[in-house]
Amino acid sequence: MKIKHICFIINPASGKQEAILLFINQALDGMGIEWDVYLTKKDKSIAEIARELIGKTDLVAVYGGDGCVTEVAAALHGSETPLAIIPGGTANVMARELGIPLDTQAALAVLTGKDYEMRSIDMGLFNDQPFLLRVNIGIMADMVLQADRDLKNSVGQLAYGITALKTLALAEPASYRLEIDGKAFQESGVSLTVTNSGHIGIGDFALQPGISITDGLLDVILMKDASLLSVLKVASSTLLQNKTEALVHWQCKRIVINMDQTHSLICDDRKETARQITISVVPASIRIMVPKLSL
Ligand SMILES: Nc1ncnc2c1ncn2[C@@H]1O[C@H](COP(=O)(O)OP(=O)(O)OP(=O)(O)O)[C@@H](O)[C@H]1O
Known part of the structure; x- marks a missing residue:
């Protein structure tokens, strides 16, 4: 056309x-x-x-x-x-x-x-609201929440690195009851990401290999702890684009997340708070x- x-x-x-x-x-x-x-x-x-x-x-x-x-x-x-x-x-x-x-x-x-x-x-639906990129709960959300406009204007992408160091130091694991395409899991972790897109905005690096924005699936990625060793493993798996045991990775069409208490989270660029969330994929939307x- x-x-x-x-x-x-x-x-x-x-x-x-x-x-x-x-x-x-x-x-x-x-x-x-x-x-x-x-x-x-x-x-x-x-x-x-x-x-x-x-x-x-x-x-x-x-x-x-x-x-x-x-x-x-x-x-x-x-x-x-x-x-x-x-x-x-x-x-x-x-x-x-x-x-x-x-x-x-x-x-x-x-x-x-x-x-x-x-x-x-x-695209995804977060409790029926459409989103394009991802939903972050835990330290990844805190990192985005703290990288404000002034910091991004003064140091650009380094803003995310600066706030990452601050949030990692304070990270506490939260517990999650997950229902992933109907299967139940009890997990704990410092960061839970439900993502439609692989890229993280740094060079050509993806969060994990195998994430596609056209496969009709969401990728769920859980970081269990924020110890120095886990952070290094995650950083190296991102750089080398291979899998790491520091992250648990599922693919699904629908996930229900139940948390012990209300959490702040980021859905694309929107700030939200929730205790229970349902996220599903809408293929080719x-x-x-x-x-x-x-x-
Ligand atoms: N006219 C405006 N003046 C000041 N701020 C604005 C204006 N229009 C939009 N904004 C703010 O810009 C923000 C959105 O910015 P946008 O996502 O386009 O760029 P960015 O923050 O540089 O990108 P990235 O998300 O890649 O870091 C919102 O917080 C919005 O309130």
Whole structure:
């Protein structure tokens, strides 16, 4: 399908500082593509605007970090209106996952070129709310919760490393009653992640090998303890992309998590609190524009 109209949703405060409107204007000049721009606002959801765009444009293109991308994806979930990602954030996990160029002008060139395809990507439901990337409980959630905007603006991705060191030092295991595709498990751990996407936003590294955003499955990863040895094992398995006994890894379509008390957690970029959660996968529930052969 020829793209004739694009709606850009731009976070003017995201990680990169560059002349995005100039880049868009240059990329689309003479291409016969009409375009409109919507700006995000601090602490205000863009979901309603994104939902109103369904069926009214050929493509919704988000320039921002994973916070904006996941919010717009959740709004478009289940529709035929495709999403494009122009990575403008700090970690850009989703762009890395999908092989979308991290350079802004190169990502815009995907929109205007011929070498793209619309890939159908899985999403998850967290207690019926759609999410794109993952749900984190425990130290991974604390790390994201503490890496605030000011820290990310001043030191970029190092913000996550700094807060990781702080949260590891304070890590206490929690107990989890899990029901994974109907099978019961009693576990304890310092971090529980239910993920749709493998990438962690650092280079091309994935959390664990074998995680796919198009396999119709969620990956559940439990880190049992935060001892120095376990942390080193996890770091080395991420670097070498092999399995480690420091992590327990399941794949499933649905998981119910029961906790002894209410916990803070992160679902994509949203902060939540919960004691019982049901998470399920919705296979092929959003179409994303990607460079050909990127998955
Ligand atoms: N106009 C704005 N001014 C200030 N902050 C904004 C504005 N629009 C959105 N935000 C804030 O930006 C955050 C989302 O940022 P986004 O995910 O795009 O980038 P990021 O944080 O750099 O990326 P990453 O998640 O990859 O680290 C939200 O906290 C939102 O409130």
